[in-house]
Amino acid sequence: MSKTYCSKLWDHQYIHMSGSFRFCCATNDNINDSKNNRYNINNTSMEHVWNSEHVRNTRLKMIAGQQIPECIKCVEQESRGYKSMRSTANKKINYDNTDKNGTVLTMPNTMELHYGNVCNLKCRMCSQNYSNQIGKELLEIGNNDPEFLQWVIKQSGNVNNWTNNLSVEYKWFENEKNKKKLNDFINKNISQLTVIGGEPTIIPEFYELFEHCDKNGTLGKKQFTIVTNLTNINHKMTKWLPKLKNWTIWASLDGIGERTEYIRYPSNFEKIKENLNFYKLILRQHKNGKIVFSPAIQLLNIDQLDEMLEWFIDFSEGEFGTKFDVSWMAQVWYPKICNYDIAPKEYRLKIADKLEQKIHLFEKHKSIISFYKNQIQNLRTDMLDKKTEKYLQECFIKYNDKLDIYRGKITWRQLLPALEKCLIDETT
Numbered sequence: 001m002s003k004t005y006c007s008k009l010w011d012h013q014y015i016h017m018s019g020s021f022r023f024c025c026a027t028n029d030n031i032n033d034s035k036n037n038r039y040n041i042n043n044t045s046m047e048h049v050w051n052s053e054h055v056r057n058t059r060l061k062m063i064a065g066q067q068i069p070e071c072i073k074c075v076e077q078e079s080r081g082y083k084s085m086r087s088t089a090n091k092k093i094n095y096d097n098t099d100k101n102g103t104v105l106t107m108p109n110t111m112e113l114h115y116g117n118v119c120n121l122k123c124r125m126c127s128q129n130y131s132n133q134i135g136k137e138l139l140e141i142g143n144n145d146p147e148f149l150q151w152v153i154k155q156s157g158n159v160n161n162w163t164n165n166l167s168v169e170y171k172w173f174e175n176e177k178n179k180k181k182l183n184d185f186i187n188k189n190i191s192q193l194t195v196i197g198g199e200p201t202i203i204p205e206f207y208e209l210f211e212h213c214d215k216n217g218t219l220g221k222k223q224f225t226i227v228t229n230l231t232n233i234n235h236k237m238t239k240w241l242p243k244l245k246n247w248t249i250w251a252s253l254d255g256i257g258e259r260t261e262y263i264r265y266p267s268n269f270e271k272i273k274e275n276l277n278f279y280k281l282i283l284r285q286h287k288n289g290k291i292v293f294s295p296a297i298q299l300l301n302i303d304q305l306d307e308m309l310e311w312f313i314d315f316s317e318g319e320f321g322t323k324f325d326v327s328w329m330a331q332v333w334y335p336k337i338c339n340y341d342i343a344p345k346e347y348r349l350k351i352a353d354k355l356e357q358k359i360h361l362f363e364k365h366k367s368i369i370s371f372y373k374n375q376i377q378n379l380r381t382d383m384l385d386k387k388t389e390k391y392l393q394e395c396f397i398k399y400n401d402k403l404d405i406y407r408g409k410i411t412w413r414q415l416l417p418a419l420e421k422c423l424i425d426e427t428t
């Protein structure tokens with residue numbers, strides 16, 4: 001049996017922020033036409049891409065057990081013993097339903113949909129590919145300080161992930177034709193939809209999708225996962241969410257109080273709590289939902305991991321692990337200055353000791369404990385050579401100082417004096 005098989009080629013469609021298509025979120029390769037140009041929702045249909053030559057050939061290669069270059073990330077993760085995004089479900093049924101030329105007549109029933117890159121925040125670990133605010137701000141800073149802008153562009157993945165086009169804006173979903181084909185396709189075919197942005201809850205077209213499915217009476221067959229920064233809600237959600245088969249709010253929250261406000265600038269923690277309570281109330285009343293906290297663990301919040309988790313558990317009021325949960329608690333790798341591996345050893349060890357004192361609080365929570373212990377272990381491990389570590393620390397200081405001065409609000413130095421002290425000792 002093929003080892004390269006993945007059911008995503010038979011059941012999943014991924015629409016990138018730019019409106020291009022991919023097999024899934026684990027690959028950076030686009031689905032291309034026979035001239036090697038990427039398909040885009042502006043000039044094609046979901047149905048056409050689904051049985052395009054690129055997708056059909058990939059299905060046939062999978063059936064033949066050949067390596068799929070687009071799947072390299074999954075292959076690498078598997079070879080290191082990690083779980084990958086690959087799904088091995090329904091192999092036989094899917095093979096039986098595939099024509100000799102790779103065509104399948106059933107449309108995908110799951111989709112990850114990125115509604116462009118329109119966002120209201122500019123989070124430290126994000127990039128303009130996901131938030132159009134980030135590039136704008138860097139360009140504004142660059143107007144008065146071109147040297148800094150050139151430095152950011154040169155540093156690329158060290159300080160900001162996507163510096164090749166700082167003014168990029170993806171708004172394909174505002175086009176009436178695109179909106180209609182997307183809404184019709186989802187209404188008809190998709191039973192599991194994950195919606196990401198940008199920030200979906202500030203996009204009117206996202207709510208139009210709800211309205212469209214509601215009018216057509218299909219919400220009851222659908223499971224929606226909404227990845228949101230919790231800064232906005234729409235009161236019509238009280239009408240739509242209860243009608244869904246089930247829903248999950250993937251809550252992007254990176255700290256308590258001022259800390260998340262700093263990382264997820266310019267958010268307001270009180271407003272976030274209010275909006276979380278809005279979803280909690282719907283969840284309590286209708287029982288068909290779930291709230292999953294999804295912190296991006298990084299240098300700016302690793303010291304607060306224990307408090308953050310305590311807060312999540314407390315907010316769940318006895319339903320943590322059932323109606324409330326925490327996602328994989330991923331460590332941020334890029335931009336590199338956000339990765340806590342770059343912190344001075346003295347600081348990492350101090351934080352590891354702090355976190356260790358709270359292990360007992362999380363022992364009974366399956367979704368937390370092994371990840372929590374891993375973070376402690378990671379903090380105690382030297383991942384980088386001294387030279388790289390020092391270089392990235394200098395980048396961290398330069399980048400965050402500049403942004404802090406420009407924004408004129410609380411600074412990382414005020415929020416994290418212990419980190420400031422260790423960094424200054426290390427870099428001077």
Ligand code: SF4
Pocket residue numbers: 005006007008009023024025026027068070071072073074084085086087
């Ligand atoms: S194997 Fe991995 S990269 Fe390939 S389609 Fe499946 S999830 Fe995506």
